[in-house]
Amino acid sequence: MLQRTSYVDTIYVDSMSRSSMFEIGDVNSLRPRMLAIAVQEEGIAEKGEVPVEFADFPVFSKQPSPLPSAPLVRKTSIHHHPKICVGNISVLGIAASSTLQIGNLNLLDAEARIKHIRILNEEQNSPPNNTM
Amino acid sequence: MNFTVHNWDLHVGNIEVTAVSSSSTLLVGDNENINLSSFFDTPPESYIVGSLVPLSRSTEEG
Numbered sequence: 001m002l003q004r005t006s007y008v009d010t011i012y013v014d015s016m017s018r019s020s021m022f023e024i025g026d027v028n029s030l031r032p033r034m035l036a037i038a039v040q041e042e043g044i045a046e047k048g049e050v051p052v053e054f055a056d057f058p059v060f061s062k063q064p065s066p067l068p069s070a071p072l073v074r075k076t077s078i079h080h081h082p083k084i085c086v087g088n089i090s091v092l093g094i095a096a097s098s099t100l101q102i103g104n105l106n107l108l109d110a111e112a113r114i115k116h117i118r119i120l121n122e123e124q125n126s127p128p129n130n131t132m
Numbered sequence: 133m134n135f136t137v138h139n140w141d142l143h144v145g146n147i148e149v150t151a152v153s154s155s156s157t158l159l160v161g162d163n164e165n166i167n168l169s170s171f172f173d174t175p176p177e178s179y180i181v182g183s184l185v186p187l188s189r190s191t192e193e194g
Contacts, residue, residue, distance in 0.1 A: 004139065006160045020152075032155070059173040067167075077137045077162070086144040086160055096170075097155040104162045110155035113171040 006084045006102050013091045013100065019112075020094040021101070029107040032097040035060055036112075041119040057115050 003026070013022055019034040037057070039050045054060040094100050097112040152158050154170040 004162055008160060026161075034155070057173065059171050062171065064169050064171075071133060073133050073135050075135045075137065077139060079139045081139065081141045084142045084144075084160060084162075087146055089147045089149075089158075089160070091149045091152060091158065093151040093153070095151065095153045098152040099157045099159070100152060101157070102160045105159060106163070107165045108157060108159075108163065109165075109167040110157065111169045111171075112155040114154070114173070116172075116174040 003104055004079050004082055004084055006086070006104075008086045008089060008102050010087075011089045011091075011102070014093060016094045018095050019097045021099040022094060023099065023101045024103060026104045027101065027106070029109070030099060030101075030105060031109045032099065032111070034097040034112045034114075036096070036114045037117065038114065039117045039119065042121050052117070059115050060113050 016022060018036065019032045021030065021032060023030075035054055037050075037052055037054070039052065041050075089100075091100060096114070097110045099105075099108065099110065147158075149158060154172070155168045156170075157166065157168065
């Protein structure tokens with residue numbers, strides 16, 4: 001099958017982090033993985049060592065429930081025009097196993113696992129507000 | 133099942149995105165197979181109020 005070519009005039013990306021990808025070109029397969037433990041401790045401003053391991057939390061080891069098997073589909077793509085044209089792309093941030101790709105991509109299998117922990121000081125007199 | 137796709141002219145003027153995050157994708161091109169998964173564990177069980185071990189640091193008390 002003849003492949004299409006992507007044409008983009010301008011791209012602006014402000015920032016990228018944590019297993020993210022900005023790719024120009026064709027890719028066969030991409031498998032980004034990101035594990036993160038985000039610890040916020042009340043009253044601590046600077047970075048510090050926090051004794052936590054990924055193994056401490058089941059969110060990092062749980063297997064996703066398998067998807068139902070897809071019906072067998074014989075797909076045929078007919079490209080009448082060999083170009084995908086985009087004028088301008090502007091992205092502020094790409095993060096956490098995410099991808100911005102200009103070009104063809106055969107297989108993308110991305111996974112991000114994030115555990116949030118908040119460590120608060122002793123409860124204050126007022127009842128806790130909405131904790132979200 | 134047979135599935136036929138006819139791709140005619142595709143012209144996009146402007147794409148503006150604030151953020152692509154937690155295993156998502158912005159793709160300008162053709163693709164066969166995508167599998168994106170994201171696990172998120174946030175409060176309330178992530179809250180530790182007071183000085184419960186093992187996460188508080190004894191040197192930083194007060």
